């Protein structure tokens with residue numbers, strides 16, 4: 262009885278989930294293009310399905326493909342991509358897609374096996390970070406060179422904090438979508454590229470207004486390297502000195518971080534999903550810094566990457582603008 266009921270519930274949940282995803286996808290289109298009818302779901306069966314691993318990348322792909330494909334985002338918004346694990350249903354969805362779009366460079370560690378399997382079964386995979394100018398960790402940036410996410414030369418997966426890298430991915434997408442699904446997204450992708458140039462210009466204006474001495478960044482983990490590279494900020498350190506949020510904390514590292522913050526006059530600690538609030542509070546206490554939350558790996562309420570990047574740039578600029586530095 263229980264089993265029957267829960268089976269029925271699972272099937273219902275799966276159907277509801279599928280419906281919800283297409284509604285969310287349509288909602289994103291409506292947001293991106295300023296309206297249009299999203300009530301008509303009749304063509305949902307005809308368009309190819311693109312499975313995208315993370316919400317931010319999903320929003321980008323959705324904006325680029327417009328109504329030429331149905332985008333299914335695998336990870337729920339707000340999840341930590343470094344540690345998220347798929348359910349059997351998620352794996353099935355990935356394997357049933359016409360094209361898989363992944364971030365790559367180890368960001369979606371929990372999905373790697375499912376994506377490899379789908380690839381082996383013939384599902385085409387587009388890896389966003391194959392199309393960007395990859396940032397690598399420089400000597401002295403990580404605290405533990407024996408950790409593969411901190412060693413000099415480690416490749417940074419967080420490319421979306423630089424809109425010009427996102428634009429490079431969007432530029433590469435039409436060829437991949439066309440060859441995998443036959444859909445022609447050239448027009449919508451080109452329009453979105455223009456929009457991304459606007460995002461970059463706004464971020465450059467906001468972040469460029471912060472005095473150079475105040476441009477030291479401390480984050481929960483090393484998530485803002487691309488933003489720092491693009492807009493000439495300095496990575497002073499991270500609570501988790503790692504490209505993954507799943508690194509190890511040590512008292513010695515935290516003492517080093519506090520010293521580096523004091524030396525650089527850093528007065529703000531940006532915390533993220535997965536940052537220990539206790540550790541952040543202790544660092545703030547020891548250095549006189551303010552803790553500012555930053556959703557570096559989640560979409561804002563309107564589901565738009567454009568809003569995401571505008572928000573990040575504005576929050577960083579306003580937090581740092583008046584903190585001095587020296």
Ligand SMILES: [Zn+2]
Pocket residue numbers: 343419482483484504505506558
């Ligand atoms: Zn991260």
